[in-house]
Amino acid sequence: MLPIALDAMGGDNAPGAIIEGAHRAVAELGVPIVLVGRPEEIESLRGDLDVLPASEVIAMDDAGSKVRTMKDSSLVRAAEAVRDGKASAMVSAGNTGATMASALLRMGRIKGVARPAIATPIPVPGSTPTVLLDAGANAECQPQWLVQFAQMGAVFARERYGIAEPRVGLLSIGEEASKGNPLVKETHALLAEPGALARADARFAGNVEGRDIMTDDVDVVVTDGFTGNVALKTLEGGMRALVGSVLGALGATPVADEAVAALMPLYAALDPDSTGGAMLLGVDGVCIISHGSSSATAVVNALRVAGEMVEAGVVERLRSVVSPA
Amino acid sequence: MLPIALDAMGGDNAPGAIIEGAHRAVAELGVPIVLVGRPEEIESLRGDLDVLPASEVIAMDDAGSKVRTMKDSSLVRAAEAVRDGKASAMVSAGNTGATMASALLRMGRIKGVARPAIATPIPVPGSTPTVLLDAGANAECQPQWLVQFAQMGAVFARERYGIAEPRVGLLSIGEEASKGNPLVKETHALLAEPGALARADARFAGNVEGRDIMTDDVDVVVTDGFTGNVALKTLEGGMRALVGSVLGALGATPVADEAVAALMPLYAALDPDSTGGAMLLGVDGVCIISHGSSSATAVVNALRVAGEMVEAGVVERLRSVVSPA
Numbered sequence: 001m002l003p004i005a006l007d008a009m010g011g012d013n014a015p016g017a018i019i020e021g022a023h024r025a026v027a028e029l030g031v032p033i034v035l036v037g038r039p040e041e042i043e044s045l046r047g048d049l050d051v052l053p054a055s056e057v058i059a060m061d062d063a064g065s066k067v068r069t070m071k072d073s074s075l076v077r078a079a080e081a082v083r084d085g086k087a088s089a090m091v092s093a094g095n096t097g098a099t100m101a102s103a104l105l106r107m108g109r110i111k112g113v114a115r116p117a118i119a120t121p122i123p124v125p126g127s128t129p130t131v132l133l134d135a136g137a138n139a140e141c142q143p144q145w146l147v148q149f150a151q152m153g154a155v156f157a158r159e160r161y162g163i164a165e166p167r168v169g170l171l172s173i174g175e176e177a178s179k180g181n182p183l184v185k186e187t188h189a190l191l192a193e194p195g196a197l198a199r200a201d202a203r204f205a206g207n208v209e210g211r212d213i214m215t216d217d218v219d220v221v222v223t224d225g226f227t228g229n230v231a232l233k234t235l236e237g238g239m240r241a242l243v244g245s246v247l248g249a250l251g252a253t254p255v256a257d258e259a260v261a262a263l264m265p266l267y268a269a270l271d272p273d274s275t276g277g278a279m280l281l282g283v284d285g286v287c288i289i290s291h292g293s294s295s296a297t298a299v300v301n302a303l304r305v306a307g308e309m310v311e312a313g314v315v316e317r318l319r320s321v322v323s324p325a
Numbered sequence: 326m327l328p329i330a331l332d333a334m335g336g337d338n339a340p341g342a343i344i345e346g347a348h349r350a351v352a353e354l355g356v357p358i359v360l361v362g363r364p365e366e367i368e369s370l371r372g373d374l375d376v377l378p379a380s381e382v383i384a385m386d387d388a389g390s391k392v393r394t395m396k397d398s399s400l401v402r403a404a405e406a407v408r409d410g411k412a413s414a415m416v417s418a419g420n421t422g423a424t425m426a427s428a429l430l431r432m433g434r435i436k437g438v439a440r441p442a443i444a445t446p447i448p449v450p451g452s453t454p455t456v457l458l459d460a461g462a463n464a465e466c467q468p469q470w471l472v473q474f475a476q477m478g479a480v481f482a483r484e485r486y487g488i489a490e491p492r493v494g495l496l497s498i499g500e501e502a503s504k505g506n507p508l509v510k511e512t513h514a515l516l517a518e519p520g521a522l523a524r525a526d527a528r529f530a531g532n533v534e535g536r537d538i539m540t541d542d543v544d545v546v547v548t549d550g551f552t553g554n555v556a557l558k559t560l561e562g563g564m565r566a567l568v569g570s571v572l573g574a575l576g577a578t579p580v581a582d583e584a585v586a587a588l589m590p591l592y593a594a595l596d597p598d599s600t601g602g603a604m605l606l607g608v609d610g611v612c613i614i615s616h617g618s619s620s621a622t623a624v625v626n627a628l629r630v631a632g633e634m635v636e637a638g639v640v641e642r643l644r645s646v647v648s649p650a
Contacts, residue, residue: 124566125567125569125573139498139505139506173550181464181465210555227552230535234559237534237535237536238538238559238564241539242568245450246571
């Protein structure tokens with residue numbers, strides 16, 4: 001496998017935690033990695049990892065459009081390495097908008113794909129995660145794009161979680177086909193057509209509601225990037241509030257230590273560090289977007305997912321299942 | 326105070342739990358209540374409560390438009406009683422769409438209000454709830470409507486939770502005014518105008534994200550009814566999954582009983598039964614919508630909120646603060 005291009009400069013804990021994660025991934029997973037970033041900031045940490053030099057860094061709060069002028073940034077160089085056949089995938093915990101923009105700019109889209117979408121795994125207690133997309137790439141969508149998201153999400157759910165025939169739900173505000181906004185109603189009609197998901201070996205499960213996301217009733221949930229991002233962040237905030245409260249409530253009791261220990265496996269499963277990041281589906285290469293707050297563990301998991309998606313040939317699979325919009 | 330018209334027929338546990346809640350509300354809160362529904366189904370349960378007869382029942386899964394033909398339904402009769410000055414408020418745990426439709430049809434809108442909105446309190450650990458609106462009345466909205474929702478939500482937050490100057494956030498996918506879909510961007514510009522929320526004695530806190538809803542950074546969160554409903558139900562599903570997992574994880578440990586006891590106050594605060602239901606803001610009367618799964622306790626809380634909103638003169642307050650759309 002070609003090395004995975006890891007943006008050493010992106011993320012709240014860069015470059016320290018990022019490069020620590022790279023070393024652990026090499027040791028634990030055996031994946032080849034090339035660090036992309038400023039050599040002078042990486043040198044003392046890189047050990048025997050290769051470095052692809054990039055003199056610029058796009059900040060976490062910069063506009064995504066910065067990729068057009070910052071051509072020697074770590075993000076643009078990482079995407080370029082994938083395009084040029086020098087890397088098998090790119091991984092970044094940096095600016096999400098700029099990561100998407102650099103992947104689009106340098107890798108381009110898979111032929112026929114109207115818009116790439118961010119596919120984010122949402123943990124489901126006791127089951128495989130639900131893949132939510134679009135989790136924020138496209139604030140406004142057209143029905144045909146959502147059909148492609150459904151096809152791509154199904155491929156991702158199969159390759160990443162081994163689900164033979166993923167059930168794809170359309171996020172709405174009621175199960176009936178008549179419920180929702182115009183985008184949802186038009187998309188429902190398209191997804192209900194026989195054959196809409198046939199090439200993706202997936203099944204349309206109809207409209208689903210927000211409360212279905214964290215259940216095992218559905219494997220993929222499709223929505224526009226505005227609604228998807230709101231749902232994702234609402235869930236993150238809710239989990240944080242509840243876990244914080246649980247730990248707070250237990251901290252005041254005599255059973256605190258034991259109870260907290262009992263909670264830890266659950267907390268870990270719900271922790272974004274464990275999910276291994278989101279994948280930008282529809283660009284012509286593997287691009288994994290890790291949480292901005294990524295720890296070294298999160299980086300290891302993101303690199304693991306990147307390697308698995310390369311090995312599974314997910315981009316080739318996407319190319320063969322997406323129908324033109 | 327005039328009696329509160331309680332739909333005895335609406336909800337998964339009607340009429341038993343509904344009427345049990347009514348008796349408890351009379352005993353515990355001293356609020357006057359009139360039961361609305363089929364006399365033959367109520368008679369054996371009503372005790373000394375008055376009954377307003379209604380021969381029809383709109384089912385939980387009926388279309389809201391049924392209110393046009395089912396004029397002797399409990400929902401239509403309850404709304405009529407408010408319009409005719411025979412009741413001070415209506416409360417139902419029944420079909421949400423039909424509850425809204427009956428309130429609109431019989432009470433009408435407050436002058437100047439373009440569309441009523443459902444205001445739902447979202448619990449915040451350690452603080453007053455955040456009022457989310459629109460939680461599902463209008464799947465498609467215009468910017469001017471969202472400005473009215475902001476004004477109405479602020480009045481509700483003040484009258485219900487005693488917040489002197491509510492902070493109103495606009496739900497988006499980034500804090501910057503440039504983020505979001507066209508509806509959000511246009512609404513942001515309107516809410517940022519000096520005076521937009523002046524009559525409501527509220528302050529525009531700018532864009533907020535999903536993760537801010539369950540924090541005390543904001544008192545009111547405004548969005549369209551599609552996004553609001555998705556956020557609300559996503560949170561419900563997430564809470565259910567997490568609380569279930571927590572109890573499951575603890576159930577397997579020796580500390581289970583003590584730990585579960587420690588969790589109970591938190592669980593109760595997050596339970597929809599405790600929040601007292603949502604209020605339909607913008608119709609010309611007090612209309613409280615309780616969860617379909619309401620227990621007797623939920624009914625008591627909904628009746629308490631209805632009584633408080635009547636006493637506070639919230640409809641008169643709304644009339645004076647809403648600017649024409």
